[in-house]
Amino acid sequence: MSSALERNDVPSKKKIFYPIENPLKQYLLKYDREMKLPLQYSDMLRFNLSTPLLDKNDKDTLWQTVYYDEGEMKELYPALKYIYSLMHASGRLDVMDHLSVSRIDYCSFGNSHPFRVRIINRLNDNYDHFYVKRADASRVYGLELEHILSPNRISYFTDDDTLIEEHIPGLPGDVFVNEYLDGVKFNQTRISKEFVKFNERCFVRLLGDMRSYNFVVDITPDIEGNQYRIRAIDFDQQSYEGKLRLYMPQYFKENNNLVFMGIDSINEKTMKQYQQEERSIISHRIKLGRYRLKDLYNASLTTELAPPEKTAALGKELADYHQNNLFLNITHMGKMVNSHIIVCMENKNL
Numbered sequence: 001m002s003s004a005l006e007r008n009d010v011p012s013k014k015k016i017f018y019p020i021e022n023p024l025k026q027y028l029l030k031y032d033r034e035m036k037l038p039l040q041y042s043d044m045l046r047f048n049l050s051t052p053l054l055d056k057n058d059k060d061t062l063w064q065t066v067y068y069d070e071g072e073m074k075e076l077y078p079a080l081k082y083i084y085s086l087m088h089a090s091g092r093l094d095v096m097d098h099l100s101v102s103r104i105d106y107c108s109f110g111n112s113h114p115f116r117v118r119i120i121n122r123l124n125d126n127y128d129h130f131y132v133k134r135a136d137a138s139r140v141y142g143l144e145l146e147h148i149l150s151p152n153r154i155s156y157f158t159d160d161d162t163l164i165e166e167h168i169p170g171l172p173g174d175v176f177v178n179e180y181l182d183g184v185k186f187n188q189t190r191i192s193k194e195f196v197k198f199n200e201r202c203f204v205r206l207l208g209d210m211r212s213y214n215f216v217v218d219i220t221p222d223i224e225g226n227q228y229r230i231r232a233i234d235f236d237q238q239s240y241e242g243k244l245r246l247y248m249p250q251y252f253k254e255n256n257n258l259v260f261m262g263i264d265s266i267n268e269k270t271m272k273q274y275q276q277e278e279r280s281i282i283s284h285r286i287k288l289g290r291y292r293l294k295d296l297y298n299a300s301l302t303t304e305l306a307p308p309e310k311t312a313a314l315g316k317e318l319a320d321y322h323q324n325n326l327f328l329n330i331t332h333m334g335k336m337v338n339s340h341i342i343v344c345m346e347n348k349n350l
Contacts, residue, residue, distance in 0.1 A: 017134070018138055019161065020137050020160070020161070020303070023301075024137055028140070033140075033158055034158050035157055035159060037079075038079035039079040039083070039162075041132055041135075044132050047106070048069055048072075052065075053105055064108070081119070084119050098122050099119050099120065099121055110234075110236065112136065112236060113133070116130075116167075117131070131164070131167065132164060133163040133165060134163065137305060139236055140158060141238050141300055141334075142207060142235030142238025143156055145296070148285065149205055149282055150285075152229075169218070170217050170219075171218075172213065174211075174213040176217040177258055187226055189266060192262035192265040193274050194230050195258045198249060200274075202248065204282055204341055207235065207238050208237035209246060210255075212258075214233060215231060216231050239306060239333045242306075242309065242312070242317075244318060279344060282345070283345050300335075300338075303334065305333040305334055311330070311332065314333075315330050318336070322347070
């Protein structure tokens with residue numbers, strides 16, 4: 001299994017922003033994702049001071065803690081608290097009187113320029129987070145595919161060009177890859193199994209740029225050893241790029257430690273078994289969510305998700321990979337994703 005991208009096979013540094021058009025908005029309304037929120041992303045930009053946020057080792061996290069004047073805080077903080085209550089208590093503030101906004105961080109790195117809001121329980125100092133981002137059509141499309149096709153449910157809301165995302169808990173993938181792979185052989189095999197399955201999930205639904213810092217690892221102690229679940233946390237590169245390898249986490253150098261451990265832990269026959277297991281599970285999820293998936297597909301057909309030249313380039317690579325000229329005639333990325341899912345589900349030979 002190859003593990004390195006060519007120098008020109010790298011994700012776009014500056015992604016085109018695609019607004020949410022009416023068909024996708026109607027889909028979001030139908031499934032209770034679109035709602036009127038008490039603030040917009042632009043309101044979060046009114047901070048007047050920022051300081052670098054360092055980790056426990058005094059290393060720059062690429063986040064800035066931002067501060068607002070008193071007047072802005074009186075408007076923003078109650079609105080943020082209400083948004084948190086929408087995500088976790090159906091908007092009931094009466095059961096959340098003991099919660100408050102503890103900190104707001106801003107990241108100028110990447111495409112979505114998110115704000116991370118920390119909500120703290122004043123009774124026990126427990127805290128949680130959520131994110132305020134610019135709503136982008138391909139990102140929202142990725143969130144929906146994750147909700148329907150992956151083992152993970154996703155909580156998020158949109159309001160025009162504002163996106164609210166839940167925090168996905170887990171150990172950051174880059175920390176896990178660099179610090180947690182040394183362990184008993186049994187756990188290494190389970191980690192390798194999960195990485196194969198994660199790689200397959202990303203490939204089937206064309207989720208790109210899953211370098212280690214774009215996913216987290218959920219570790220659950222079990223009767224013998226641990227269970228591992230890799231979860232994507234960044235959906236910015238959902239079906240956007242034209243290079244097929246960008247949809248396979250195994251080819252990113254940031255994931256090399258996982259790849260090499262997998263080569264040592266499992267053989268090719270076992271790897272194909274895990275791939276087929278994951279495709280079978282995805283097929284079952286498609287059957288369960290077929291009406292919702294059909295609605296999403298119809299909405300995606302009239303929503304721009306990627307530049308035409310990237311769609312054409314990906315179609316050529318998929319046609320070569322699957323030995324199927326169907327992909328050569330597809331001009332829209334939404335149809336490309338749908339066709340790729342169908343072909344993967346029909347293909348019994350990995």
